[in-house]
Amino acid sequence: MRLKNYNEDLVLDTVKIVLQDRVDVRPTRSLILDVAAYVLNRIPPKYITSDRGFTREIVQGAGNGEQQRLVNAIELITQVNRAIDVVIRRRRDSAPARVKRPSGSTSPEAEQQLTYFYNMPHIFGRIVDARDGKPVISARATLWINERLSPPAEAGWRNPFFTNKQTGGYFSFWPHVETGGSDSVRLQMKIGFEHEMYEPVTFRKNLKVPGELFVFDYIRGDKLLDVGTLTMQPAG
Numbered sequence: 001m002r003l004k005n006y007n008e009d010l011v012l013d014t015v016k017i018v019l020q021d022r023v024d025v026r027p028t029r030s031l032i033l034d035v036a037a038y039v040l041n042r043i044p045p046k047y048i049t050s051d052r053g054f055t056r057e058i059v060q061g062a063g064n065g066e067q068q069r070l071v072n073a074i075e076l077i078t079q080v081n082r083a084i085d086v087v088i089r090r091r092r093d094s095a096p097a098r099v100k101r102p103s104g105s106t107s108p109e110a111e112q113q114l115t116y117f118y119n120m121p122h123i124f125g126r127i128v129d130a131r132d133g134k135p136v137i138s139a140r141a142t143l144w145i146n147e148r149l150s151p152p153a154e155a156g157w158r159n160p161f162f163t164n165k166q167t168g169g170y171f172s173f174w175p176h177v178e179t180g181g182s183d184s185v186r187l188q189m190k191i192g193f194e195h196e197m198y199e200p201v202t203f204r205k206n207l208k209v210p211g212e213l214f215v216f217d218y219i220r221g222d223k224l225l226d227v228g229t230l231t232m233q234p235a236g
Contacts, residue, residue: 006046011036011076013220018080025088038083039076116211118185119220120145120153120175125227127169127193127201129234135169136195136232138162143173144190150175153217183211191227198232 015035019027123143127136142160143150150173152159157174171191178185186208193201205227216223 118178118209121223121225124172130231141171
């Protein structure tokens with residue numbers, strides 16, 4: 001189990017979004033990390049240790065709306081832009097503009113040799129009793145991708161996941177990254193729910209996951225998949 005500053009994910013995601021509009025900056029990996037470090041040193045940390053910590057953040061956000069955000073979005077964007085300006089002044093390798101690849105510079109043969117990474121979404125939802133809407137505690141939630149048990153991206157994220165009182169019946173998964181030669185892949189996701197006092201339930205959803213050139217080892221805002229609130233019928 002790994003100690004994790006949840007704000008790292010939020011800041012890194014925001015830096016990449018802001019850089020899309022900063023055409024005056026060449027967004028290298030080292031620049032992104034320097035900017036993120038600058039911002040993280042100026043905002044309070046928010047630590048989690050595993051899937052349970054992530055799920056708690058989802059629960060808190062759902063219960064308290066926008067006011068529960070870790071950092072005010074406008075303030076964070078301002079901080080990121082300020083950090084970019086500071087970092088590019090300090091770095092000799094920062095270019096004044098984006099470098100655009102000439103059209104036709106990559107041959108079809110070269111593109112076919114690329115290895116794409118399919119960064120899977122962080123999946124979460126809630127399982128409740130169909131009669132009264134109360135959370136089902138100790139339900140066993142199991143995730144399959146293309147009918148195979150999906151290994152977690154990190155050890156702290158469990159599959160199967162057991163719902164608990166602390167998270168109010170919420171569950172969460174972070175599937176391991178897949179690789180391939182296509183620029184996108186279609187997958188079938190299945191989550192099965194079991195509990196000795198309830199009838200089993202299966203949730204299915206088809207996913208289209210884009211191929212990317214990097215493995216992202218943090219929580220991305222555009223990679224959250226809320227499957228909603230699901231119900232279980234009492235057995236018998």
